[in-house]
Amino acid sequence: MDARIIPSEAFGIVIGDAHIIRNAGGSAKEGLRSILVSQQLLGTQEIVIIKHTGCGMLTFTNEEAHAVVSKKLGPTAAAEIATLDFLPISDPEQAVRDDIEFLQKQSAIPKDIHISGWVYEVETGRVRHIE
Numbered sequence: 001m002d003a004r005i006i007p008s009e010a011f012g013i014v015i016g017d018a019h020i021i022r023n024a025g026g027s028a029k030e031g032l033r034s035i036l037v038s039q040q041l042l043g044t045q046e047i048v049i050i051k052h053t054g055c056g057m058l059t060f061t062n063e064e065a066h067a068v069v070s071k072k073l074g075p076t077a078a079a080e081i082a083t084l085d086f087l088p089i090s091d092p093e094q095a096v097r098d099d100i101e102f103l104q105k106q107s108a109i110p111k112d113i114h115i116s117g118w119v120y121e122v123e124t125g126r127v128r129h130i131e
């Protein structure tokens, strides 16, 4: 979701190469619906998880996010999203590993689908492969 990252420029992707599923924190959990549509209905064969340094999702906890919503939008809005997990992260590399594990546990993701994880360094424009 980060506005500093333009996938076509950062990763050399051109029109027709890939489905880009973006969300706050690059969450596979949040993206699962789109991942399944991409694979099962549209035939993609690989999943590449990319998170990045300097991510806003590193800067708050679930409790802090809920407190901000409550303060800004009031108790009705706060109650409506009381069980929402904002999916904050504390370490991009570990979050990539967690998402890979999450996807590997999904019966809806076939075992022959290649999944890789990367961290994009906004400071340098380089990507690190996460084992």
Ligand SMILES: [Zn+2]
Residues within 6 Å of the ligand: 001, 002, 024, 025, 026, 052, 054, 055, 056, 057
């Ligand atoms: Zn981010």
